[in-house]
Amino acid sequence: MIRLENLRYRHRPEGPPALDGVSINIARGSIHGLLGPNGAGKTTLISLLAGLQAPREGRITIDGELLDVWRSARPNAIAQIPQDYAFYPMLTVDENLAFFAGVQGLPRRKRKSQCAKALAFSCLEAVANQQAGELSGGLRRRLNLAIGLTGEPDILLLDEPTVGVDSQSRNFLLEAVRQFALSGGTVLYTSHYMEEVEAVCSDVSIIDHGKVLLAGPTAEVKRGRTLEQVFVELTGHSLRD
Amino acid sequence: MRRTQLFIRLAALWKKEWLTLARDRHGLAALFIMPAIFILIMSLALADSLSVQREASLAYAVLDLDGTPVSHALDARLGNLDLLNKTASPSSEADARHQVRDGEVAFVIIIPRGFALQMGANQPPELRLLIDPAVPGMVRSGFRQHAEAAVTRVWLTHALERLGQNMMLPDMERIASPEITVESVGKQEIAVAVPPSSVQQNVPAWLIFSMFFVVVPISTVFIGERQHGTLQRLRAQRVSFGLVLTGKFIPFVLVNQIQAAVMVAIGRWLVPFCGGEALSLPDNAPALAALMMLSLAVSVAAVGWALFIASIARSSEQATILGGIGNILMGAIGGIMVPRFVMPAAMQAWTSISPMGWALEGFHEIMLRQGSITDVLPTICALLCFGLAALAVAAFLNRRATST
Numbered sequence: 166m167i168r169l170e171n172l173r174y175r176h177r178p179e180g181p182p183a184l185d186g187v188s189i190n191i192a193r194g195s196i197h198g199l200l201g202p203n204g205a206g207k208t209t210l211i212s213l214l215a216g217l218q219a220p221r222e223g224r225i226t227i228d229g230e231l232l233d234v235w236r237s238a239r240p241n242a243i244a245q246i247p248q249d250y251a252f253y254p255m256l257t258v259d260e261n262l263a264f265f266a267g268v269q270g271l272p273r274r275k276r277k278s279q280c281a282k283a284l285a286f287s288c289l290e291a292v293a294n295q296q297a298g299e300l301s302g303g304l305r306r307r308l309n310l311a312i313g314l315t316g317e318p319d320i321l322l323l324d325e326p327t328v329g330v331d332s333q334s335r336n337f338l339l340e341a342v343r344q345f346a347l348s349g350g351t352v353l354y355t356s357h358y359m360e361e362v363e364a365v366c367s368d369v370s371i372i373d374h375g376k377v378l379l380a381g382p383t384a385e386v387k388r389g390r391t392l393e394q395v396f397v398e399l400t401g402h403s404l405r406d
Numbered sequence: 407m408r409r410t411q412l413f414i415r416l417a418a419l420w421k422k423e424w425l426t427l428a429r430d431r432h433g434l435a436a437l438f439i440m441p442a443i444f445i446l447i448m449s450l451a452l453a454d455s456l457s458v459q460r461e462a463s464l465a466y467a468v469l470d471l472d473g474t475p476v477s478h479a480l481d482a483r484l485g486n487l488d489l490l491n492k493t494a495s496p497s498s499e500a501d502a503r504h505q506v507r508d509g510e511v512a513f514v515i516i517i518p519r520g521f522a523l524q525m526g527a528n529q530p531p532e533l534r535l536l537i538d539p540a541v542p543g544m545v546r547s548g549f550r551q552h553a554e555a556a557v558t559r560v561w562l563t564h565a566l567e568r569l570g571q572n573m574m575l576p577d578m579e580r581i582a583s584p585e586i587t588v589e590s591v592g593k594q595e596i597a598v599a600v601p602p603s604s605v606q607q608n609v610p611a612w613l614i615f616s617m618f619f620v621v622v623p624i625s626t627v628f629i630g631e632r633q634h635g636t637l638q639r640l641r642a643q644r645v646s647f648g649l650v651l652t653g654k655f656i657p658f659v660l661v662n663q664i665q666a667a668v669m670v671a672i673g674r675w676l677v678p679f680c681g682g683e684a685l686s687l688p689d690n691a692p693a694l695a696a697l698m699m700l701s702l703a704v705s706v707a708a709v710g711w712a713l714f715i716a717s718i719a720r721s722s723e724q725a726t727i728l729g730g731i732g733n734i735l736m737g738a739i740g741g742i743m744v745p746r747f748v749m750p751a752a753m754q755a756w757t758s759i760s761p762m763g764w765a766l767e768g769f770h771e772i773m774l775r776q777g778s779i780t781d782v783l784p785t786i787c788a789l790l791c792f793g794l795a796a797l798a799v800a801a802f803l804n805r806r807a808t809s810t
Contacts, residue, residue, distance in 0.1 A: 215642040216644070217638060217641055236644075241643070243642070244643075245638075245642040247635040247638060248635070249633075251634050251635040251636045251638070251639040252634070253426060253627075253636070255425070255430065256426065260425060263418070264421070264422045265643070267414055267415065267417065267418025268415050268418045268419060268643055268645050269415075269643050269644075270410075270412075271414070272414065
């Protein structure tokens with residue numbers, strides 16, 4: 166179980182809270198949807214889970230251990246898949262995978278096998294020798310995911326992984342996420358596409374202004390409505406930046 | 407195990423830098439093609455202005471119409487010019503005028519008939535000098551002085567010889583021929599000091615300039631990493647910023663050293679192949695080692711500066727402009743574009759604020775003044791301090807940016 170307990174975080178001491186007492190439980194092996202309008206605190210939450218920032222208050226535990234302690238024994242166990250194309254456009258797909266596997270300190274043989282697995286998982290074999298900068302949007306998203314898988318992680322933090330891709334690529338990515346969870350992995354999935362979250366997430370948390378508004382199994386949260394309706398009901402109709 | 411992992415991580419970072427640089431045509435052009443062209447063009451174009459041997463391309467001839475031992479002695483003395491090439495005598499005065507008019511020779515000295523007789527009669531000897539009007543004034547007056555000195559010396563020798571014969575004194579010619587020993591004074595006592603030349607000004611100057619242009623490839627990749635979230639991804643993978651910096655620092659220091667080797671090779675072989683002078687390097691191991699240490703210190707300064715620029719710039723375009731302008735200003739002040747010794751005294755003082763100026767002074771200290779490692783140690787320390795300070799600021803800025 167991943168437990169986020171009473172997390173508080175401000176980007177600046179005088180600024181508004183990005184997270185204001187967030188508590189969420191994420192079951193291992195589940196796909197947990199994290200919903201919220203722009204500026205709700207989703208990316209901050211992912212940053213805390215990825216270890217990029219430390220909460221000012223509260224704590225994160227995984228399987229009963231504090232995040233830092235758990236992570237120090239498993240440095241590659243959490244992979245963040247950012248919204249941006251966080252790789253090197255001048256390197257080929259293969260070279261990108263080898264680089265990110267290398268910086269995780271994987272030995273040569275392991276590195277090769279992991280890169281081959283990630284390449285196959287993301288169906289990128291055909292473009293393995295193509296420069297990443299020349300790939301289409303869908304292929305770039307798949308490479309972004311493949312890079313995250315090179316360290317054989319237990320937990321995937323996906324930040325809007327399907328932005329700007331066609332239906333085929335989106336379905337492929339959603340299926341890949343399902344497969345990852347079926348193989349025992351845990352996924353925290355943020356998206357603005359409600360139908361995606363409904364389709365893949367077993368549980369959801371809706372947050373806004375740094376607070377959890379509603380959390381639970383997807384079916385319970387919906388209660389006969391669409392997720393979109395629940396979301397708008399909770400977060401309102403006013404425009405966000 | 408941890409050490410092996412660290413090496414695997416560093417190796418991945420180094421390989422990535424090499425691959426991205428190898429595919430960055432603009433970066434490669436800025437690092438290798440630009441300085442090579444500058445060295446070639448500037449070394450050839452400024453060869454005459456900067457070389458003490460610039461007049462070597464000028465020729466002169468002596469037309470001896472007197473044909474006496476005295477006129478032969480004068481002819482021989484006029485031949486002792488290091489800076490001009492003496493050519494075969496013209497057949498006649500008309501031929502001499504023709505040669506000057508056609509630019510074949512810059513000067514012809516005509517020793518008239520009766521020159522020896524004039525001397526014997528204690529009359530002031532006369533010479534005629536034909537001059538190409540295109541010859542610069544300084545060279546013209548210098549040559550005229552040389553001719554006057556030669557005549558005076560021959561006349562004095564002649565007079566002293568006659569005096570010596572009358573007074574039974576031996577070897578009066580030695581009295582009339584004082585020897586002036588010319589010695590270039592370098593840091594070490596050596597027989598021949600290497601004179602500065604265009605190629606010795608331009609090779610280190612444009613090498614230093616191009617080394618600082620690592621700002622282009624470094625900032626392009628670094629800003630891309632920051633903008634696309636790659637740095638954040640690396641942090642999430644527990645790759646420290648220090649490791650990322652080390653991953654950039656070492657490959658680019660190596661790139662700088664390759665630049666140094668290529669530019670020196672251009673100075674030694676390509677410039678002379680194109681008609682310029684060859685770059686001369688110190689021929690002793692300690693001096694070469696001092697040059698290498700200086701080159702490494704320049705690399706540290708250049709890579710530190712590049713990472714600083716990459717950290718303050720918001721886009722790669724901004725970094726290219728900031729880095730480019732910074733480099734050009736440092737180069738202009740530091741004596742890269744205009745040699746320091748041709749600057750007015752007030753401007754020369756400004757070179758001391760430019761790291762490129764420090765570096766160039768260091769190279770000249772070793773290459774021209776035969777300085778040793780101890781002579782350039784303050785320069786090396788200054789460059790290292792500059793590079794490490796720039797690196798520290800870059801690290802601080804990045805830490806601040808990632809903590810919010």
